[in-house]
Amino acid sequence: MMTKSIKILLSIPSILIIAIIIYSLFTTLEGEQYHMYYNTLIALQIIHFLTLVYIIMQLWKDVRKTKNTKWTWTLLMIFIAQPITTLVYLWAVAPEK
16 A cells, blocks of 8 residues: 555656657757767666566555456556556556555
8 A cells, every 4th residue: 555645756757757758759869968868768767667666566565456466467567668557557556545
């Protein structure tokens, strides 16, 4: 079970990753700007990975969900549209205190 403030904190990396990807679609990245963009994206991915580990640990601690549901959400969050799936899980599925 996560409080609303923890959910907001865990949502920040996902939202920033989505924003930076959208930003890159509308700009041409050259030279130094290219390196800055990818360094920022790498840093956000590392932070997102840490939040993903925490979210999956919380998912597996939840005794109310079946093992099949836990595996489904774990694989969805790891392999399919990580930032979006993480947000969907946090705000639509994860229980709140």
